[in-house]
Amino acid sequence: MSQEEIEIEVDKNGRVTIRTLGIKGKRCLDVAEALAEIIGKEQERTITSEFYESEIQVQNRIEIRKQH
Secondary structure (H helix, E strand, O other): OOOOEEEEEEOOOOOEEEEEEOOOOHHHHHHHHHHHHHHOOOOOOOOOHHHHOOOOOOOOOOOOOOOO
16 A cells, blocks of 8 residues: 655745645545644645545455355
């Protein structure tokens, strides 16, 4: 699984830019929403190609067969 990162940049004027890296699909927006609530007013949002990638989901299936 790729590593998930949040990159935060504050420029000399105090403008905050946040990038999510390795966070796929809708979960990326969930993280962005939570961060926007913490930081304050959101001025702009850009959707990257990672948003359109599938989230990796691990699912295990166990099948038990009875022997007759």
